[in-house]
Amino acid sequence: DAGVTQSPTHLIKTRGQHVTLRCSPISGHKSVSWYQQVLGQGPQFIFQYYEKEERGRGNFPDRFSARQFPNYSSELNVNALLLGDSALYLCASSWGARADTQYFGPGTRLTVL
């Protein structure tokens, strides 16, 4: 079975632009969580979605938004990009509403110039 997949792998944007990152969970998993990982730090929780509903939100500005589709894939959108948004964006999937046993994708490396 395929693991969590994310696209694109790398992305370069300029300040003020908008970006959309995509994630496909492991087959059968209904929960998707998004994390931001700045170089040298641990992942920081952004959102969790379960059955297309937001179930958790971290301390990120409203420029960050997400949604989950009927097939459980998910998108993370970031508006008005700042230099500080440069990071590895990770998606993790899990089976249930509480994402205890979660599996991470390879991430999308976003660089904002």
Place this chain on the structure above:
Amino acid sequence: QQQVKQSPQSLIVQKGGIPIINCAYENTAFDYFPWYQQFPGKGPALLIAIRPDVSEKKEGRFTISFNKSAKQFSLHIMDSQPGDSATYFCAAIGVDTGNQFYFGTGTSLTVIP
């Protein structure tokens, strides 16, 4: 405020040694404590996890020790190998964290042949 404090920041051991990575937490509502291994350019991979009702859990060469009263837990890697060289993260989640995982800041482990 860092919810989970991890130490040391980096660790170098000889092959066959037993590196120990420590984490401490304050929120007594945390009830699930996983460890993740991350290689450069990859997403974190779940290694082993523990719940507060047990004091130790072993899976292969990896052992978690858990001290509920001290609010500390640690990862031990037995018979460490050069292939174990990676960054290790502890994490925690609880019933009052809104489905949010809190990660430590990571430990960069180098195992010298």
